[in-house]
Amino acid sequence: MQEKSTQDLERLRDQIDDVDQSLISLLRRRMDLVAQVGAVKHKAGVPIYAPQREASMLAKRRNEAQEVGISPQLVEDILRRLMRESYLNEKDVGFKQIKTDLRPIVIVGGHGQLGGLFHQMLTLSGYEVRILDKHDWDQAEAICDNASMVIVSVPISVTESVISRLPTLADDCILADLTSVKSKPVAAMLAAHKGPVVGLHPMFGPDVGSLAKQLVVVCHGRDSDAYQWLLEQIKIWGARLAEADAHQHDEAMQLVQAMRHFSSFVYGYNLYKENADLDVLLQFSSPIYRLELAMVGRLFAQDAELYTDIIFAQEHSHDAIADYLKRYQEALKILQAGDRDQFIATFNEVGKWFGDFAGQFQRESRNMLKSANDSRQI
Amino acid sequence: MQEKSTQDLERLRDQIDDVDQSLISLLRRRMDLVAQVGAVKHKAGVPIYAPQREASMLAKRRNEAQEVGISPQLVEDILRRLMRESYLNEKDVGFKQIKTDLRPIVIVGGHGQLGGLFHQMLTLSGYEVRILDKHDWDQAEAICDNASMVIVSVPISVTESVISRLPTLADDCILADLTSVKSKPVAAMLAAHKGPVVGLHPMFGPDVGSLAKQLVVVCHGRDSDAYQWLLEQIKIWGARLAEADAHQHDEAMQLVQAMRHFSSFVYGYNLYKENADLDVLLQFSSPIYRLELAMVGRLFAQDAELYTDIIFAQEHSHDAIADYLKRYQEALKILQAGDRDQFIATFNEVGKWFGDFAGQFQRESRNMLKSANDSRQI
Known part of the structure; x- marks a missing residue:
């Protein structure tokens, strides 16, 4: 120059x-x-x-x-x-405390990641929070004594048995859970407790930082007036609430969670079995593939038990996962037959079904991919 | 208030x-x-x-x-x-013109999206560009006459036949292509032309806006000194270059492109067959699932022929796609047997194989998901 x-x-x-x-x-x-x-x-x-x-x-x-x-x-x-x-x-x-005259809140599994997040948010809002951890069961009665609310936040595979082991709670005590399936836990809570019951599913990981704009699904159990303040409190934290029937929620979760995690799992498992060279793959990656690889890879940085539980939790989701296999086989057959026209026809059929969503998704992801490319370093 | x-x-x-x-x-x-x-x-x-x-x-x-x-x-x-x-x-x-004494450049397929982008970039850099479109073949001789470079940017399925139909080019004319597979097109160019040959694969869609930080894979064909200026020009546009052997490139593309597009296709096809309610799915979507749904949905907003061609282009990728099916069946068997321990063990095995990449991907995607959540509207 x-x-x-x-x-x-x-x-x-x-x-x-x-x-x-x-x-x-x-x-x-x-x-x-x-x-x-x-x-x-x-x-x-x-x-x-x-x-x-x-x-x-x-x-x-x-x-x-x-x-x-x-x-x-x-x-x-x-x-x-x-x-x-x-x-x-x-x-x-800190956050505005919606209900000020409350007796202590107990979080069962409050040392876990999600339980810990709720512990933090409730404490920041001025509530007194106690923890009942898996080593504390000999003191469960004392810890739950006089509780105004008990929140169960334990692995899915033990949620129902933990609920059934809870000591008898005061009649006005709220019993809630944070499990990512809802039908069985809500039924277990209704069976174990006579007072107010509510099932919550926070649709985000414990690493979100803030609850602003995050979604919490609410499945009403019993006596919703009694826990209205809790829902207001969650809104104060910035989250939005979606009410759902527990069964409808679980059905959607088969596709949104079980299916998704399972296919990410298989994707990673396949890369491992093919012994793909991740360095080379990244070198040749367009922004969209890098993003996808990151979405698969992030799964394996997380807790194997948690994800296995989510995938194994609902028997119905096994059917959805098996259905996907059938579609894969159908599509593979078209490919192996070299039937380009049939593939294009199917592609267009699916595109028609997506309708306006396809364009909307393209616009959304375009911005996302541009933002992914912003932080690209050579 | x-x-x-x-x-x-x-x-x-x-x-x-x-x-x-x-x-x-x-x-x-x-x-x-x-x-x-x-x-x-x-x-x-x-x-x-x-x-x-x-x-x-x-x-x-x-x-x-x-x-x-x-x-x-x-x-x-x-x-x-x-x-x-x-x-x-x-x-x-506009951009600095690296080679100023150049005869016209011809883009075969210059009205297509990617060809159009290169047309624009070359014009902004001061080059004279002509287009040879599919309706212009009766004038192909005249259009290519005296060209200093011919860039082929046509659908994969016709790339080789288009190359073989090109009129005889001047000995010093550079012949290049922009196809997303490289072995066969580069071989076809070497057979059709005696002069300089280079295969390029721009690893981005035509909607990127800017080439800054984007990747272009370069597969050398013949007489690389003659087209060095072109590579410099692409760098001036902000892109980075990765040199690769055509065969190695194609092998990586089986996983990076064919496999990826195929599984997105099946995912969308499955949603269609299950007749999933996209509104409900979106309502229950965590940021990560919404992002994944967008990545699948965006495929169907795009050209069916283009993606079919990418998936069908390489026969070897059919093997990779069939391998994936086997892994899926293996994992499904573990799930259907209810073998939680085996699933966790496999999960951890794959996690170990991902090694440091898993953590890196988690950090990368965390920022991405936060950014996705920023634009969330209720």
Whole structure:
């Protein structure tokens, strides 16, 4: 490069440095202001996540971006990233306590990851939380004595037996669980306890950082008025609730969880059996394949027992998993017969069935893939 | 909410509005400066993507963020998003032309999506580009006459026959292709033409917007000195190059492309056959499942012929696809036998094989999932 160009670049880069300094200060200032909003909301007991307010704020900013000639999507992406950070920082302030006159809450399995997260959120909201761990069963009576709520958060495979082993709870005590299947645990809770019962399924991993925008499925058991405050409390944490019939929930989970985890498992198992060279695969990976590989690989960084339990939990999901095998065999037959036309026809048939969702998914994933590519390092 | 709180919120939101105004101006200013950097680089013929400079700049900003007490990852994510925007804007400036004394370039299939992207990039770099489309074969001689380079960008299933139909090219003309398999097209080009030959596989879709950080695989054919300028030109566009033996490339593609697309296809086909309710599935979707569903659904928004061709292109990949079926059957047998211990043991075996990659993939995908959740709308 010529000296002139080098000097020009130096000068411009100094200016960019200055802009970035201002940018960082501005981010700091924005986060301080948002923290103050959080504190006001906290005092007033308003949920930290306000979808409408967020949507109208983003719409305004998109317009302003357009007016000065920068991409509305750029501004929206940056603001969304900032909001995530702010939600995360909410934890420092704590959360509004919805029900103040409560006796202690017991979390059975409170040292586990998900139990631990609920322990943290409840404590941050001012509740007194006790833990009943697997080594504490000799003191179960004492720990559960006078509890206002007992939350069961143990592996799926032992959920029902743990529920049946619980000491007799006060009639007004709420019995809840956090298991990722719902029919059997809710039935077990209804059988074990006479008071209020509710089944919850937090649809996220314990590493989310913040519950903002996360989903919690609610399966009503008995006497929902008594645990309404708990649902309000979860909303204060930023999560959204979806009510569902336990059976309907479990059916959807066959595809959403069991099937998905099983096929990721087979994908990883196959790579292992083929003894694929992951380094080479990554070297040749387009963003979409790298993302998929990451989704498979992340499974194996996690707890084998947890995922095995999810896959084994529902017998019906074995049928769904076997059905998938049939489809695979059908498609493979078309491939092996070299019947290109039949394959294209089937492809288009499925595409028609996806309808508008296909285009929507393409737009969604396009942004995702671009964002994946942003952090690519050579 | 009490009046006091409402007023406090109003006041704070006004201040946030002000900060956001300044933020938008600052973004505008930063992008202008980066555009000027681009113009200087353009004149000097320096690639737009400078990995080292980028890494050191990000490291500096992370430190600065830490000093004022905001998350380094937040600042890095925002800057990466800004860089993507700047790469995109490079197109407005055009690109340095590496070889100035060139006769016309012909793109066979230049009206297709990928051919069109290369047409655009070459034109933005000052080259004269002609298109030979499927309806133009009666004028093929005239269009290819005196060409300095012919790039074949047609469906895989016709690549070899199109290459063999090309008119005789000048001895110094470069013959290149953009097909996603390489062995057969490169062999076909070597047979059809005596001059320089190179096989390229751009590992990205035509909707990327910018080539910055994207990967192009290069399979050398003949006389690589003659097309060195083309490789330099692709680097100027911001892409990175990976040299590969055509056979090795094709083998990796069996897993990276054929296998992947086939299993996405089966996944979608299965949802269709089960007549799954996509609305319900989405309602119950955790971020990771929504992402996976989007990856499957996006396939069906795209061209059935293109994907069928990729899946059908290599006979060896049929073996890989059949192998996967065997693994699936093995795993299903363990599940149907209810052999939890065996499943856990296999899971851990695969996890061990993934080794450090599993943790790396978990970290990568965690950030990805957080980013997916950012744009979640209720």
